[in-house]
Amino acid sequence: MAKTKLDKNWGHCSHCKYFDSPAQAPLQGEEAACLQPTLSKFALRVFGTCGCNAFELRPGLSKTVEQPVLRA
Numbered sequence: 001m002a003k004t005k006l007d008k009n010w011g012h013c014s015h016c017k018y019f020d021s022p023a024q025a026p027l028q029g030e031e032a033a034c035l036q037p038t039l040s041k042f043a044l045r046v047f048g049t050c051g052c053n054a055f056e057l058r059p060g061l062s063k064t065v066e067q068p069v070l071r072a
């Protein structure tokens with residue numbers, strides 16, 4: 001089934017406040033625990049390139065980090 005619109009809540013772990021990285025701006029290849037309250041019981045280890053719809057923007061990052069990059 002094709003998606004007809006973007007999921008505005010979906011985002012990448014590297015930009016999410018629940019990504020348990022000590023870095024201010026984690027890298028895409030970094031691995032860390034997910035501390036999202038509902039998901040933490042599963043003790044997930046996720047990569048920065050992973051993501052989900054429980055995403056919340058990491059403090060200090062601009063919303064533009066989750067906008068698609070247009071290439072010419």
Ligand code: SF4
Pocket residue numbers: 011012013016017018019020033034035036039046050051052053054055056
């Ligand atoms: S799995 Fe979801 S809630 Fe957890 S760090 Fe990644 S985007 Fe955030």
